[in-house]
Amino acid sequence: xxxxxxxxxxxxxxxxxxxxxxxxxxxxxxxxxxxxxxxxxxxxxxxxxxxxxxxxxxxxxxxxxxxxxxxxxxxxxxxxxxxxxxxxxxxxxxxxxxxxxxxxxxxxxxxxxxxxxxxxxxxxxxxxxxxxxxxxxxxxxxxxxxxxxxxxxxxxxxxxxxxxxxxxxxxxxxxxxxxxxxxxxxxxxxxxxxxxxxxxxxxxxxxxxxxxxxxxxxxxxxxxxxxxxxxxxxxxxxxxxxxxxxxxxxxxxxxxxxxxxxxxxxxxxxxxxxxxxxxxxxxxxxxxxxxxxxxxxxxxxxxxxxxxxxxxxxxxxxxxxxxxxxxxxxxxxxxxxxxxxxxxxxxxxxxxxxxxxxxxxxxxxxxxxxxxxxxxxxxxxxxxxxxxxxxxxxxxxxxxxxxxxxxxxxxxxxxxxxxxxxxxxxxxxxxxxxxxxxxxxxxxxxxxxxxxxxxxxxxxxxxxxxxxxxxxxxxxxxxxxxxxx
Amino acid sequence: xxxxxxxxxxxxxxxxxxxxxxxxxxxxxxxxxxxxxxxxxxxxxxxxxxxxxxxxxxxxxxxxxxxxxxxxxxxxxxxxxxxxxxxxxxxxxxxxxxxxxxxxxxxxxxxxxxxxxxxxxxxxxxxxxxxxxxxxxxxxxxxxxxxxxxxxxxxxxxxxxxxxxxxxxxxxxxxxxxxxxxxxxxxxxxxxxxxxxxxxxxxxxxxxxxxxxxxxxxxxxxxxxxxxxxxxxxxxxxxxxxxxxxxxxxxxxxxxxxxxxxxxxxxxxxxxxxxxxxxxxxxxxxxxxxxxxxxxxxxxxxxxxxxxxxxxxxxxxxxxxxxxxxxxxxxxxxxxxxxxxxxxxxxxxxxxxxxxxxxxxxxxxxxxxxxxxxxxxxxxxxxxxxxxxxxxxxx
Numbered sequence: 023x024x025x026x027x028x029x030x031x032x033x034x035x036x037x038x039x040x041x042x043x044x045x046x047x048x049x050x051x052x053x054x055x056x057x058x059x060x061x062x063x064x065x066x067x068x069x070x071x072x073x074x075x076x077x078x079x080x081x082x083x084x085x086x087x088x089x090x091x092x093x094x095x096x097x098x099x100x101x102x103x104x105x106x107x108x109x110x111x112x113x114x115x116x117x118x119x120x121x122x123x124x125x126x127x128x129x130x131x132x133x134x135x136x137x138x139x140x141x142x143x144x145x146x147x148x149x150x151x152x153x154x155x156x157x158x159x160x161x162x163x164x165x166x167x168x169x170x171x172x173x174x175x176x177x178x179x180x181x182x183x184x185x186x187x188x189x190x191x192x193x194x195x196x197x198x199x200x201x202x203x204x205x206x207x208x209x210x211x212x213x214x215x216x217x218x219x220x221x222x223x224x225x226x227x228x229x230x231x232x233x234x235x236x237x238x239x240x241x242x243x244x245x246x247x248x249x250x251x252x253x254x255x256x257x258x259x260x261x262x263x264x265x266x267x268x269x270x271x272x273x274x275x276x277x278x279x280x281x282x283x284x285x286x287x288x289x290x291x292x293x294x295x296x297x298x299x300x301x302x303x304x305x306x307x308x309x310x311x312x313x314x315x316x317x318x319x320x321x322x323x324x325x326x327x328x329x330x331x332x333x334x335x336x337x338x339x340x341x342x343x344x345x346x347x348x349x350x351x352x353x354x355x356x357x358x359x360x361x362x363x364x365x366x367x368x369x370x371x372x373x374x375x376x377x378x379x380x381x382x383x384x385x386x387x388x389x390x391x392x393x394x395x396x397x398x399x400x401x402x403x404x405x406x407x408x409x410x411x412x413x414x415x416x417x418x419x420x421x422x423x424x425x426x427x428x429x430x431x432x433x434x435x436x437x438x439x440x441x442x443x444x445x446x447x448x449x450x451x452x453x454x455x456x457x458x459x460x461x462x463x464x465x466x467x468x469x470x471x472x473x474x475x476x477x478x479x480x481x482x483x484x485x486x487x488x489x490x491x492x493x494x495x496x497x498x499x500x501x502x503x504x505x506x507x
Numbered sequence: 508x509x510x511x512x513x514x515x516x517x518x519x520x521x522x523x524x525x526x527x528x529x530x531x532x533x534x535x536x537x538x539x540x541x542x543x544x545x546x547x548x549x550x551x552x553x554x555x556x557x558x559x560x561x562x563x564x565x566x567x568x569x570x571x572x573x574x575x576x577x578x579x580x581x582x583x584x585x586x587x588x589x590x591x592x593x594x595x596x597x598x599x600x601x602x603x604x605x606x607x608x609x610x611x612x613x614x615x616x617x618x619x620x621x622x623x624x625x626x627x628x629x630x631x632x633x634x635x636x637x638x639x640x641x642x643x644x645x646x647x648x649x650x651x652x653x654x655x656x657x658x659x660x661x662x663x664x665x666x667x668x669x670x671x672x673x674x675x676x677x678x679x680x681x682x683x684x685x686x687x688x689x690x691x692x693x694x695x696x697x698x699x700x701x702x703x704x705x706x707x708x709x710x711x712x713x714x715x716x717x718x719x720x721x722x723x724x725x726x727x728x729x730x731x732x733x734x735x736x737x738x739x740x741x742x743x744x745x746x747x748x749x750x751x752x753x754x755x756x757x758x759x760x761x762x763x764x765x766x767x768x769x770x771x772x773x774x775x776x777x778x779x780x781x782x783x784x785x786x787x788x789x790x791x792x793x794x795x796x797x798x799x800x801x802x803x804x805x806x807x808x809x810x811x812x813x814x815x816x817x818x819x820x821x822x823x824x825x826x827x828x829x830x831x832x833x834x835x836x837x838x839x840x841x842x843x844x845x846x847x848x849x850x851x852x853x854x855x856x857x858x859x860x861x862x863x864x865x866x867x868x869x870x871x872x873x874x875x876x877x878x879x880x881x882x883x884x885x886x887x888x889x890x891x892x893x894x895x896x897x898x899x900x901x902x
Binding site: 040 | 531584
């Protein structure tokens with residue numbers, strides 16, 4: 023496609039878009055745009071958009087995969103890529119038409135506003151994001167170049183750490199208690215509650231809590247825990263674990279708000295573009311692109327589509343107040359206030375739970391499917407009896423709900439420094455092969471036997487991984503554990 | 508908020524910024540490693556046997572998957588439809604369900620495969636293998652012409668070999684020398700190249716000498732060798748043949764097929780033609796000895812003989828076979844015998860393994876092939892580079 027724009031055009035349209043952005047009440051970080059070609063875009067995508075990132079073969083794999091998909095035309099490239107940083111950094115594709123560039127710029131401001139205002143991003147420290155990534159990259163490179171460490175050993179740690187990178191606390195908005203605070207809480211919890219019928223009840227005994235237990239409360243940050251309590255791990259290894267942990271902390275808010283974020287940006291680019299009074303040819307082109315972006319992907323789920331629909335619906339419902347909406351939700355006077363409030367206080371799970379109505383689900387024809395004998399078969403559709411259960415299924419398939427919750431229960435199980443993990447089973451079994459390999463990685467980092475309690479097909483099972491390999495633990499061992507408890 | 512900053516595209520940045528090059532390289536190395544680990548599985552796939560070297564094969568890779576804790580496929584997902592979705596409707600086939608008989612039982616999550624040519628695969632497979640105990644047979648080293656190599660510079664040559672840098676240096680040298688001479692008539696103006704300045708790269712053919720070697724493939728094609736056995740034997744020889752062709756420029760291969768009689772055949776016949784009749788193994792060995800005597804005298808040639816059979820020999824031939832085998836072991840650098848006994852082949856028949864235990868020569872190796880998974884380990888065991896050292900340590 024021949025380029026029909028210059029940087030000057032972009033600057034002109036950017037100024038006009040910013041006017042609208044202010045008019046609509048979006049609050050953005052300052053914004054920087056970088057024009058790049060498709061190779062650079064692929065490179066950016068492989069490294070999560072970061073200008074500097076530590077090296078690891080998995081990014082090479084990601085690049086090859088993206089490139090293959092792109093060159094076989096399976097998937098196109100995104101029109102843009104935005105980084106949650108301040109100033110926010112966005113990439114524009116050199117080969118896009120003027121209309122697409124305008125659309126993209128408007129879209130970028132939507133993301134920018136979302137990054138700045140949504141509560142999940144509070145602790146991501148966008149002002150330091152890019153330099154943090156650069157510093158981490160420098161550190162990892164230094165370890166790789168250090169002759170006493172080298173690429174192989176760095177890779178061993180990074181491979182294992184990547185496998186566990188999402189095994190961490192999901193809710194970064196809630197402060198993590200320090201060990202001392204956990205201790206205090208354990209002491210308070212151990213005191214029997216006041217019993218108003220103390221006279222007729224047998225008084226409850228006071229059981230002193232074991233304050234040396236490690237961890238005091240089940241721990242989700244597996245990488246951090248290993249970095250802190252594995253006694254034989256070196257400083258550089260600890261550092262690598264923390265690097266991987268910090269990166270995933272930075273990206274978790276984006277995982278948690280994918281639908282809201284994309285919907286929000288699409289909603290605002292739609293608003294902005296419609297208010298810009300574009301020349302007719304640009305406007306028509308815009309409509310085509312917009313409809314492509316927010317169209318439904320039959321069989322799959324397009325987050326742009328879902329998010330866009332929801333935001334539109336919220337605005338419609340809280341704009342002309344309807345009885346059904348009013349009964350469930352407080353009426354807000356300013357129609358815009360509600361969506362601004364929601365963009366600040368929700369994440370995908372709560373957003374969908376609160377605002378995805380039966381009517382919307384019917385409209386989008388959402389259904390639940392299951393895998394049966396090599397086929398994906400629809401099990402429930404959004405009718406009166408089942409829409410809630412389809413919605414609940416959806417809630418389990420967004421954000422961090424797709425990652426199993428696995429907690430460290432005991433780091434000195436059997437008084438033998440065995441690491442005991444527990445999978446908080448929510449009705450979904452773990453995939454066996456992946457479990458085996460990932461547990462192997464935990465063992466590699468922990469250096470002693472690792473146990474994982476989970477439920478497979480309704481039966482409690484404990485898997486073990488040590489230098490003898492992977493296996494299921496016999497019931498006697500599990501009983502012994504109960505005695506120990 | 509003020510005007511946003513736009514950084515325009517610059518070509519030079521784009522050229523320098525192939526940032527993923529290092530990681531891509533590392534990823535490819537990992538793929539190669541993964542293939543090497545899975546070679547036994549790949550070889551066991553029937554599809555590669557007897558294929559041309561350019562054939563592209565798909566190789567499943569496990570090593571480069573990135574594992575996490577994930578949910579199994581039993582957990583339901585949610586999708587959107589076009590308004591006509593009904594319970595029970597099939598929306599898609601799960602990936603990988605089409606391949607193999609055990610469809611759907613194993614999740615196809617992140618199923619990863621790569622494509623390589625058989626030739627590349629052979630390179631990877633045969634990396635640490637070699638024909639053992641290759642000796643330099645002094646008398647007839649065959650010159651092997653390998654790549655051309657550079658050998659200094661000359662004043663004459665073809666234009667394409669002109670070394671511009673050296674030519675320019677020669678001119679500068681001459682210029683400085685000329686100006687150092689005040690008597691020189693040369694002015695300060697143009698100082699053109701002279702014929703003497705021209706330097707051409709001199710390129711010669713690199714002649715190297717390699718020891719002679721011949722590989723004798725002896726296969727039992729008698730009636731008792733039913734399809735499965737023949738398939739296993741051919742797989743073994745196919746590997747051997749590919750190996751020799753990949754690793755050695757100048758190794759001769761002789762194919763001998765035998766039932767009650769032995770005859771020399773060509774490659775195509777060896778790998779494709781069937782046979783019938785009784786089994787007289789000594790006939791194959793005699794034929795091999797005959798060929799060695801006529802064309803590949805052991806003082807001049809490194810001789811390697813490999814024989815595959817189901818061991819179901821005509822019992823009266825056994826003493827003769829043993830004698831011939833001993834004789835072969837004497838003249839060969841390595842004599843390998845593979846006994847093909849598929850696990851459920853019914854008629855188990857006799858075995859020659861016991862008989863051949865009497866052969867004391869250290870360069871005789873017998874192995875048992877029970878199924879196609881045994882082929883690669885057995886093959887490797889025969890030709891592993893370290894094996895030579897081991898036999899010295901524990902004779």
